[in-house]
Structures are given as structure tokens and as C-alpha cells.
Amino acid sequence: MNKFIGVALAAAVQMTSSLAYADVNQLSDVRVRQAIAYAIDMDTIVETLFEGKAIAADSMIPNGAWKAPGLNKYTYNPDKARELLKAANWDSSQTLDVVFYYGDQLTADLMVAMQAYLGDVGVKMTYRKLEGDVGGQLNAKPDAGSDTSAIKWDIAYGAKAALALQEYYNGYQMGTSSYTPGNKELDGLIERINGTVDVAKQKTAFADFEKYENENLSDIPLYYQQLFVYESKRMSRNGGQYGNDQFNYDWNIVNWTVEPDAKGKKVLYTNTAPSQFFEHPWLNPGVFIASKAGFDHLLTADGSLVPTGGQLAKSFSVSDDGMSLTFELKDGLKWHDGEALTAADVAWSIETALKVPAINAVFAKTFDSIEGATAFKDGSASSVSGIKIDGNNISLSFAKLDPNMLLTFSQFPPLPKHLLGDVNPLEFQQHSFWQKPIGSGPFKIEEVQMNDFVRYTPFADYHGGVAKVDELVSFPSGQGDANVLKNAAAGRLDFGFTKSVGDVKALEAMENMKVVAADIPYTRSLRINKFANNAK
Amino acid sequence: MLTFIIRRLLIVVPMLFVISFLVYLGLELTPGDAVSHMIDPEVASRISAEQLSEMREALGLNKSFLERYYIWIVNVLQGDFGHSLAGGVPISDIVFDRLPATLELSFIAIVFSTIFGCLLGVFSALKKGSLTDNSLSVVGMLGISIPEFFFGLVALLIFALNLQWLPIGGRLLPGYETIWDRLPHMVLPGFVLALMMTAGVMRYSRSAMLDSLSRDFIKTARAKGLPEWRINFIHGFRVALTPVIVLIGFRLPTLIGGSVIIEQVFQWPGIGNEFIAAVRGQDYPLVMMIALFSVFAVLMASLIIDVLTALVDPRVRLD
Numbered sequence: 001m002n003k004f005i006g007v008a009l010a011a012a013v014q015m016t017s018s019l020a021y022a023d024v025n026q027l028s029d030v031r032v033r034q035a036i037a038y039a040i041d042m043d044t045i046v047e048t049l050f051e052g053k054a055i056a057a058d059s060m061i062p063n064g065a066w067k068a069p070g071l072n073k074y075t076y077n078p079d080k081a082r083e084l085l086k087a088a089n090w091d092s093s094q095t096l097d098v099v100f101y102y103g104d105q106l107t108a109d110l111m112v113a114m115q116a117y118l119g120d121v122g123v124k125m126t127y128r129k130l131e132g133d134v135g136g137q138l139n140a141k142p143d144a145g146s147d148t149s150a151i152k153w154d155i156a157y158g159a160k161a162a163l164a165l166q167e168y169y170n171g172y173q174m175g176t177s178s179y180t181p182g183n184k185e186l187d188g189l190i191e192r193i194n195g196t197v198d199v200a201k202q203k204t205a206f207a208d209f210e211k212y213e214n215e216n217l218s219d220i221p222l223y224y225q226q227l228f229v230y231e232s233k234r235m236s237r238n239g240g241q242y243g244n245d246q247f248n249y250d251w252n253i254v255n256w257t258v259e260p261d262a263k264g265k266k267v268l269y270t271n272t273a274p275s276q277f278f279e280h281p282w283l284n285p286g287v288f289i290a291s292k293a294g295f296d297h298l299l300t301a302d303g304s305l306v307p308t309g310g311q312l313a314k315s316f317s318v319s320d321d322g323m324s325l326t327f328e329l330k331d332g333l334k335w336h337d338g339e340a341l342t343a344a345d346v347a348w349s350i351e352t353a354l355k356v357p358a359i360n361a362v363f364a365k366t367f368d369s370i371e372g373a374t375a376f377k378d379g380s381a382s383s384v385s386g387i388k389i390d391g392n393n394i395s396l397s398f399a400k401l402d403p404n405m406l407l408t409f410s411q412f413p414p415l416p417k418h419l420l421g422d423v424n425p426l427e428f429q430q431h432s433f434w435q436k437p438i439g440s441g442p443f444k445i446e447e448v449q450m451n452d453f454v455r456y457t458p459f460a461d462y463h464g465g466v467a468k469v470d471e472l473v474s475f476p477s478g479q480g481d482a483n484v485l486k487n488a489a490a491g492r493l494d495f496g497f498t499k500s501v502g503d504v505k506a507l508e509a510m511e512n513m514k515v516v517a518a519d520i521p522y523t524r525s526l527r528i529n530k531f532a533n534n535a536k
Numbered sequence: 537m538l539t540f541i542i543r544r545l546l547i548v549v550p551m552l553f554v555i556s557f558l559v560y561l562g563l564e565l566t567p568g569d570a571v572s573h574m575i576d577p578e579v580a581s582r583i584s585a586e587q588l589s590e591m592r593e594a595l596g597l598n599k600s601f602l603e604r605y606y607i608w609i610v611n612v613l614q615g616d617f618g619h620s621l622a623g624g625v626p627i628s629d630i631v632f633d634r635l636p637a638t639l640e641l642s643f644i645a646i647v648f649s650t651i652f653g654c655l656l657g658v659f660s661a662l663k664k665g666s667l668t669d670n671s672l673s674v675v676g677m678l679g680i681s682i683p684e685f686f687f688g689l690v691a692l693l694i695f696a697l698n699l700q701w702l703p704i705g706g707r708l709l710p711g712y713e714t715i716w717d718r719l720p721h722m723v724l725p726g727f728v729l730a731l732m733m734t735a736g737v738m739r740y741s742r743s744a745m746l747d748s749l750s751r752d753f754i755k756t757a758r759a760k761g762l763p764e765w766r767i768n769f770i771h772g773f774r775v776a777l778t779p780v781i782v783l784i785g786f787r788l789p790t791l792i793g794g795s796v797i798i799e800q801v802f803q804w805p806g807i808g809n810e811f812i813a814a815v816r817g818q819d820y821p822l823v824m825m826i827a828l829f830s831v832f833a834v835l836m837a838s839l840i841i842d843v844l845t846a847l848v849d850p851r852v853r854l855d
Contacts, residue, residue, distance in 0.1 A: 101577055132567020135580025160578070171581065178581070267710075275805075275813060276630065277623030283579065357587040358575050426594035429574070430624025447710060450633065451805035455710040473710055475803065483705070483803050489697055490704035 025534040026090060027154055033217040033528050034074070035084035036155075039121045040114060041076035042222055049109050050223070053501045055519075057221035059210045060160060060168040062521045068207035071214045081121040096125040098526075100157040101134045104480065106501065107157070125155075139178045142531065149531035151178050156527040159225070163247060163305070163362045163411065164404040165521065166193050169209055170365075172218055179529045180218045197322040197403050219525035227520045228504045230488070231495040233512055234259040235268060243303020244520045245497035247286040248411055250300045250308065253293060254442045254458075254467045258494060266469045269494045271484060273474040275451040277434045282359040285411040289474045293456060294336075294439035295413035296463075298327050298346065299406060303518070307406040312341070312414070312440065312463070314392075322401050327409070329392040334461045335416045336444035343389040348417040350396075351376060351384055355425035366408035371399045413440070442467050451476055479503060488513055537846070541839065548835045552828060557605065559827045563820045564601045570621040571597060573817045595621050608824065618821035620814075627825045630810060635829075637707050638806035641795055642788070644726035649733035650784055656734070657741025657780075658773055664746065672738065679735025688728045688801035695724060705803035725802040729795055733787065740783050744776035751775070778849050785841035789833035 026032050042056040055063065058073040098114070100107055111127040118125050130137050138158070140150040156179070162168050173190050174182030189212060192205035213219075229242050240252030260266050272288045281291035300311040310316055313327040333341035353359050354367050354377050367373055371386030386397040398405070416438055423431045436448050442464060443456035454474045458467035477483035479498035485506045487493040493513075498504060499522070507513045571591050575583065592598045596607070611618060617627040660672045696704045702724050703709075712718055748754070749772050757767045796808035807826060814822040 130577075133569070133572035135572055135575055135577040136568075138577050139581040158578070275809070276620060276625060283576075357583050357591055358579050361579070424594065426591050427624065429622070430619070432624065434623065435625065449708050449805070451809065452706055452708050452803075453710065471710065475706065476805075477803070486692065486697075486704050486803075490700075492704060 025149070025154075025529060025531055026088065026094070027096075027528050028530045028532050029088045030216055031084045031088040032090060033220060033530075035081040035088070035090070035121065036118065036123065036526070036528075037074035037217060037220045038077045038084065039081040039123065040117045040220075040222070043076065045110065045113055046223055049106060049113065050501055051505065053226060053228075053504055053517075054524075055224040055226065057224050057523055057525070059214060060219055060221050060523050060525060061165060061206060061210055062224050062519060062523065064519065066165055066203060066206050068210040068214075071210060074220075078117075078121050085122060090122065092122045092124070094124070096123060096154040097152070098125050098127040098155045098157065099130050099137070099153040100127065101130045101138070102157075103129065104500075110157070141176070141178050144175055147181065147531055148533040149179070149529050151529055154529050154534070156529075157222075157524070158527060159522060159524050160219075161246070162521040162523075163360060164407055165206065166404065167361055168521075168523070169193060169213070170361075177218075179527050179531070181531055185212070194403060195401060197318070197401065202403060217528065218530065219527050221523055221525045223524050224519070225499050225522045225524055227497055227499055227518045227522070228507075229495070229497045229516045229518055230504075230507045230513055231516075232488070232491070232493065233514060234491075235494045241303045242516050242518055244305055244518060245286065246284075246520065246522075247305055248292060248297060248301065249303050249305060251303075254462070254465050257468050265471065267471045267473055268469050269487070269492050270472065270474045271477040271487070271493060271496050273452075273454045273476040274448075275476050277429070278437050280415075280429055280434060281413050282353055282356060282363060282428075285360060285413065289456075289472070290437065290439075290445065290454065291413070292441075293443040293472060294437060294441045294445065295415075296440045296442075297410055297413050298329075299410040301407070301410040305407065305410070307410040311410075313409075316406075316409075318406070322403075322405075323398045324395060325398070325405055325409075326393060326395040329394070330463050331392065332461075333440065333463055335418075335440055336438045336459055337416075337419075338461070339416065339418055341414070341416070341440050343392060343394045345417045346394050346414045347384075347387045347389050348421065349412075349414040350387060352415075352420070352423065352425055352428075353412070354384070356428045357426065358429075360411070362404050363408050363412050366402045366405045366412075369398045369400045369402040369405075371397045373399070443472050446471075537843065541843065544839045544842070548832070551835060552831060553609075555831045556609065556824060556828055559824060560601075560605050560608070560820070563818060563823060566818060568818060569597050570595060570818045570820070574622060597621075608821065617825050620822050621819045622817050627821055630822060631807065631825055631829065634805060634807040634810050637804060638795060638799070638808060640707075640722060641726055641729055641798065641804065641806065644722060645729040645733050645795075646784065646788065648726070648730035649737050652730075653734045653737025654741045654773075654777075654780060657738040658745050658768070658776070660738065660742045661745035661749065661776075662768060669742075673742075676735045676739045676742075679732060680739065682732075684728065684732055684797045685801050687732065688725070688798060691724055691728050692801070705801075707805055725795075725798050725804055728802075729798050737780065737783065741776065741780050744779045745772060748772045748776040774848060778845055781844050781848065782841055785837045785844070786834075788837045788840075789830055 046052065046054050046056050058071045059067060061067055098111065100111065115125050115127065137152070138156055142148060142150040160168055170190055171177050172180045172182055172186050174187055189205070189209045193202060193209055196202055196205070227245060229245050235256060235258040237252065238255045238257060240255060241250070243249040243251065256268065258266050258268050270289050274290070278290045279288055281295055284291070286292050296312050298311060298313045299307045299316065300309055301307045312329055312333060314330045316325065316327045318325050329343055335341050350367055350370070353363060354373055370384055372381055372384045373386065375381035376384045386399065388395045419438055420431060420433050436445055442459055442462045444459045445454060446457045447455040456472040458469070460466055475483070475487060475492065477487060480500040480503060484493065484496065484498065484503055488507060488510060491512060504515055508515050569592070571588060589598065596604065599607070608618065619626055620630060656672055660669045663669045692704065695702045703721050707721055708718060754767060754772055757771050795806065796812055798804065799806040799808045811823070811826045814826065
């Protein structure tokens with residue numbers, strides 16, 4: 001009888017202990033997160049799985065001028081990982097639920113490798129691909145003030161592709177993240193990286209943030225993905241620079257040349273043609289050729305996306321306190337349909353963008369910072385009070401400082417008010433304009449065969465001179481798509497970009513193609529659910 | 537026969553209703569909706585729940601399942617097939633824009649595979665046990681066994697990349713105006729699709745012909761002193777044709793949505809590719825119309841098969 005009572009008591013204690021572990025999230029202990037970072041040998045993974053086409057990461061911020069010195073690289077050290085787990089009293093009976101949303105084989109292979117590395121230090125994990133409402137499952141936020149997460153996963157593998165470096169960290173603000181509860185210290189650091197346009201002060205603020213994150217690991221950075229720009233040997237950029245082709249920079253496409261074909265025609269071939277509609281350029285401003293070659297911006301930038309001067313703007317000026325910005329448009333600007341491109345188009349574009357839900361985060365932050373933006377969005381004002389136009393001049397007054405306002409205007413293309421003035425912002429992408437958009441860039445769309453090809457011709461009234469090639473033809477293939485390789489091998493692809501390791505290896509092996517690697521702010525990481533209690 | 541056709545056509549209407557409801561239900565049970573597919577997960581992290589709800593409202597996705605189905609079916613009955621949720625394009629424009637491309641391939645494949653499949657099958661049956669018969673059987677088995685995509689890629693490698701006789705893919709290029717401009721683009725996908733189908737028709741024709749040639753009426757025909765070609769082709773092949781018609785008839789509708797793999801391998805802008813994209817994006821108005829179109833084609837093919845069978849085989853009575 002006594003033996004029976006003893007067994008029953010032991011079982012009860014074990015059950016209570018398991019239940020306690022089920023509620024308490026051990027990942028909220030920084031030692032566990034550090035142990036996971038030490039347990040994964042990213043250098044080996046980069047060399048093997050990624051065939052050297054990635055760079056092991058020690059911070060969300062990519063290598064370069066903005067990287068803080070002396071960060072802990074969490075070099076592979078399974079003994080250190082075990083030690084940290086022991087100190088954190090890690091419950092080895094639990095299994096971490098790791099989620100991802102990519103459908104490629106490389107991700108599946110990475111999950112297998114991670115499972116082996118974590119298993120080696122006594123951390124069990126399973127992995128699954130999120131299906132259906134992926135955004136909802138990744139981003140479900142807990143009620144204000146709650147320390148119980150609303151997400152159902154422990155770790156999410158994902159990417160952060162930043163146009164502005166602040167994007168890496170702004171999401172940690174208290175009450176805005178699904179996996180980082182946030183605190184006053186983090187909020188203070190966020191305030192500092194956003195609160196100045198002074199580059200030196202920004203660098204100091206970023207360095208402090210990087211050190212904090214390097215210690216606390218809201219995300220465990222895994223690797224920096226590179227961008228690979230490829231082009232055929234029959235074309236030449238004639239000195240034009242290479243850069244971050246996912247966005248817009250001064251790539252000098254009007255001076256590109258290509259060898260004439262058998263009929264003597266100089267045709268450049270590329271990809272990213274649409275299958276059903278042209279994606280609007282306010283979300284991914286430079287991914288699609290129609291956005292890049294078809295639309296101009298107020299400012300231009302260099303290959304690393306640092307704004308360098310005017311494009312549609314003849315001149316621009318920023319006030320000393322960074323709270324107002326003025327542009328003067330060039331004279332005689334035209335849309336591809338011959339209508340004049342005016343300051344009213346720019347003002348209308350900014351106001352409309354404020355009400356379109358899915359636009360680029362950097363644009364949204366800039367426009368939200370303009371005086372009167374909130375009143376316009378909530379309908380209490382019919383226009384944004386901070387936008388003033390006077391002839392060719394547009395001046396913007398800001399209610400709060402936005403360090404990336406110039407970056408925004410080097411990527412945000414104004415759209416023609418005379419063609420889109422009737423659009424419902426909630427159905428912006430569904431407007432018939434996106435079947436054959438009218439832009440302001442060096443190439444205009446001449447012919448659209450949906451899901452087959454799009455033919456562009458040089459815009460004769462382009463303010464920057466007429467392009468030297470006769471035509472630009474795009475096909476609907478994209479990165480990671482076997483058709484990229486087939487078209488390249490058949491001489492039907494002259495330029496493009498990819499992040500797919502498989503594409504790069506195959507393109508490098510083709511005699512008619514050359515590949516140039518570009519470092520871009522694109523970091524793959526493990527997002528760790530750090531709420532004290534989990535919702536599972 | 538007219539009564540039969542009218543009766544069958546009347547049955548099609550309730551069947552379309554039931555199938556449309558089932559397809560709609562299937563889409564409803566799939567996790568997520570069009571908005572969750574339209575917005576990248578990273579972008580979704582900074583869009584408020586209210587904004588997402590407004591987008592759903594604007595696209596009519598906030599209504600209940602039955603309400604949405606009712607609105608959709610009423611609109612369809614009034615000739616309004618709706619718009620694609622992703623791009624706002626009228627569904628009728630998408631279907632009528634993409635369907636000709638798919639039908640081009642289907643037509644080539646059906647004609648080619650029917651003529652050559654029947655001829656080779658009959659020839660093989662007449663030469664039963666010979667080297668020709670055995671060789672054709674092996675070729676037929678290979679044709680049935682090799683996956684379309686593999687055969688397509690090999691054909692591309694040889695004829696487009698190595699020999700450079702034919703284009704790598706696509707249906708049109710700038711400046712194409714006549715059928716002669718487009719013909720080279722049709723050759724590879726049409727040929728690959730047709731060859732894969734020919735193998736099946738050939739095997740089926742051979743079996744049917746062998747079965748037909750062993751019947752008593754063939755002996756009777758020979759006893760009447762008819763010439764051998766007449767016995768084989770007028771008496772034997774006519775009876776053997778019945779099961780072959782069924783096979784070919786049921787391939788007609790599957791070719792509308794069934795050449796997805798060929799369309800992907802050859803970058804062919806057909807309805808199959810569009811259907812896959814619509815299902816992935818939960819663009820239900822587009823999925824519904826393409827699915828209904830395929831179902832309608834199946835039901836019509838079934839009707840045509842019955843009528844043709846009755847015409848070919850006098851023993852079959854439709855009434």
C-alpha cells in the first residue's frame with residue numbers, strides 16, 4: 001500500500017512539473033537562446049548547404065560601415081551550449097516547434113541540419129511549414145500588457161529584407177511584436193536609431209543596439225543572403241554600376257547596349273513579366289522590371305541605396321532640423337501617355353499611399369510622419385496639411401523626424417493622378433491601370449501579352465535621354481524558376497538577379513553569362529518566442 | 537436521339553450546381569483566404585487587423601460562406617462571372633485570353649494522337665507477335681511510363697538548346713502576327729503532349745482490334761469472301777473503335793486543365809498555369825470558373841461519347 005502511494009505521489013509530482021514546463025516558456029531565458037546560437041555551426045552550413053553563396057551572420061545588420069565592432073560571433077561551441085542549457089535548467093523532455101514559410105528544398109535541408117545540431121546538445125525540435133494565413137500565424141500579437149504569447153510556435157525561421165536599417169529593429173517596439181515582449185530599454189534604443197538624421201549619431205545608436213541584441217538575441221541571426229546580378233556577355237552596362245537590384249539605383253540603363261540580333265535589332269531580354277497584372281511599385285519598388293524601368297523617382301541613389309541627387313527633381317533641400325523637405329521638379333516632365341507630370345501627381349501619390357494598406361514599410365513611416373497625415377487617414381481632413389505645392393515645387397513638413405525620408409523618395413515612384421484618381425485605396429492593385437501601366441521612366445510599355453511577354457520601347461520624351469537599345473522584352477520567369485536557366489541557356493535572358501544558390505551555380509557554369517555578387521541587407525534569422533508564457 | 541440529348545443536357549444543370557457548391561466548399565475549407573495570400577507575411581506584420589478587415593470587406597470576403605456562394609451563383613446566372621481577387625481582371629477576360637493557348641495544344645495533341653495512335657495500334661494488332669508489334673509495344677509502354685515533364689525537358693535540351701531548331705518556349709514573341717510566326721513555338725509542346733497521348737491510344741487500339749478480330753462476325757466476313765482490307769478496316773476496326781472513342785472523348789476535357797505540366801515546362805501561357813496560380817492564391821472566382829468550365833467539358837464529352845458510340849456501333853441504342 002505504501003509502495004502504491006509512493007508511486008502515485010511520484011507520478012503526480014512529475015505531472016505537475018510537466019504541466020509547469022508546458023506553460024513556462026524557457027526560451028524567455030537568454031541563456032537558452034545563447035545556447036541555441038552556440039549549438040548551430042553556421043560556418044559549416046554555409047560551406048555545405050549554401051555552397052559558399054551566403055555569409056554567416058553575427059548581427060541582423062549586414063557587414064559594412066554600420067556593423068558594430070567586437071560582437072560575439074557565437075562560433076560553434078556545443079560544450080558551451082550544453083553548459084548554458086544546464087545553467088538554465090533546460091527541460092530536455094520538451095520539443096521545440098520550429099516553423100518556416102519557404103517551400104524550397106534548401107530550407108527543408110537547413111531544418112534537418114538544425115535539428116541534428118540542437119539534438120546534439122539536448123534540445124529536441126520538430127519543424128513544419130506554415131500554410132494558409134501565414135501572416136496571421138507569424139504575427140498574432142498578445143493583448144496589451146499580457147506576458148502570454150498569442151503565437152503557437154517557439155521559433156520561426158524567416159528573413160528580414162531591409163530597405164532602411166531601422167527596419168531590422170523597429171518591430172521590437174513594445175506591443176508591436178508577436179515574439180518579443182519588448183521593454184523600455186529596447187524602446188529607448190529604437191527611439192535613438194530613429195531620432196536623428198546625423199549619420200555619426202545614427203551609427204553610434206545602431207552600434208549600441210547591435211551590442212544589446214548580440215547579448216539578448218531577440219532574433220538569432222543565421223546568415224546574410226547575397227544578391228547575384230547576372231547578365232549576358234552580349235550586353236554592356238557601359239560603366240553603369242551594379243548594386244542592390246531588388247531596389248532602385250542609378251543603374252544607367254539608358255546607356256546600356258546590346259549586340260544586334262540577326263535582323264539588326266538591339267533587343268535586351270529580361271524576366272519578371274507579369275502573369276495576370278503588373279504589381280504596383282509601392283510595395284516592392286524595384287523587384288519587377290516594369291517598376292524599375294517604367295517609373296522614375298524624385299531622387300536617385302547609388303548601388304548601396306544611398307540617395308545621391310535628383311531624378312525627377314531638379315533640386316531638393318532639407319531643413320537643418322530635418323523637419324521639412326522641398327523638391328523642385330524638372331521642367332517639361334511627361335508621363336508615357338504624353339500628359340504632364342506635375343507636383344499635383346506627387347502630392348496625390350503621397351496622399352493615396354497613406355490609405356493603401358500594403359505599401360513598403362519605409363514609405364509608410366515617412367508618409368505617416370508628415371504633418372496632418374493622421375487626420376487625412378482617419379477622414380477628418382480632406383488633404384494632408386503638411387504637403388504644399390507651388391508650381392513645380394513640393395514642400396513637405398514633418399510632424400516627427402524620419403531619418404529615411406530621402407531614401408523613401410529615391411524609391412517611391414509618383415503615379416499618374418489623371419489615370420488613377422478614381423482608385424479605391426483598398427483595391428489599389430485591382431485597378432485596371434495595372435494591366436498596362438503608364439509610367440515616367442526611360443522605357444514605356446508597348447505591348448502586353450499576359451503570362452507570355454511584355455515589350456517596352458525607349459520613351460522618346462524621357463528627361464534623362466533616350467535609351468540606346470531598340471527594345472526591352474521581359475518574360476514571366478523569376479528567381480528560383482527553372483525557366484530562368486532555360487532562357488539564359490537559349491540566349492533569351494540578358495540581365496536579371498537572383499538569390500537562389502541553385503540559379504547562381506548553373507548561371508556561373510554558362511559560357512554566355514556572367515554573375516556579380518552584391519552584398520545586400522537581407523538577413524535570415526531565427527525569431528524566438530520570448531514571452532514568459534506560451535500559448536500552446 | 538434528340539430526346540436523349542435534351543434529357544442529358546437538362547441533367548447537366550443540377551450537376552453543375554452540385555459540383556460548383558462542392559468546389560466552393562473545398563476552397564472554403566482550405567486554410568487562409570485571398571488576402572492572406574496577397575500580402576507577404578513580412579508586410580502583414582505591420583498591417584493592422586482593421587486594415588486587413590477593410591481589405592477583406594472591399595473584396596467581399598467578410599461575408600459568410602453561404603452568403604458569398606449565393607452572391608456568386610446569382611451573378612453567374614446573370615452572366616457576371618466576377619473579377620479576379622488578386623488583380624481585379626474580369627474572369628471572362630482571363631478565361632478567354634488563356635483558353636485559346638490551351639486549346640491550340642489540345643487540338644494538336646488530340647488530332648495527332650488519334651490518327652497515329654489508331655493507325656499504329658491497328659497495325660500492331662494485324663502484325664501480332666512480329667518484331668514490329670513487339671517494338672511498338674515497347675515504345676508504347678515507354679510513352680505511358682515516362683513522365684511528361686522529363687520527356688519535355690529532354691525534347692527542349694535536344695531540339696531547342698543543342699540543335700537550336702525550335703524556340704525554348706513561350707507562345708508569342710514581339711512582332712508575331714501570323715500563324716506561321718507562331719508555328720515553331722507550338723511544335724515542341726504539341727509534339728510532346730501528342731506523343732505521350734499517342735502511346736495510350738495505340739495500346740488501347742491494339743487491344744480493341746485484337747478483341748474485334750477474334751469475333752465470329754470476322755469469320756463470317758471472311759467466309760463471304762470479302763477482301764482482307766475490308767474485313768480489317770470496315771468490319772474489325774469499326775467495332776474496335778468504340779472503346780477508343782471513349783478513351784479519346786474523356787481526354788478532351790482533361791486536356792483543358794490537364795496540360796499544366798507541359799505549360800510550365802514550355803512557358804506556355806495557358807489556362808492550366810492560371811488555374812494553379814488561382815488555387816494557390818485562393819482566388820475563388822477564378823478557380824470556380826475554370827473548374828466549372830472543366831466540369832462542363834467533362835459532361836459534354838460524356839454526351840458526345842454516347843452519341844458517337846451509338847453512331848459507330850449499331851447495337852447501342854440511346855433510348
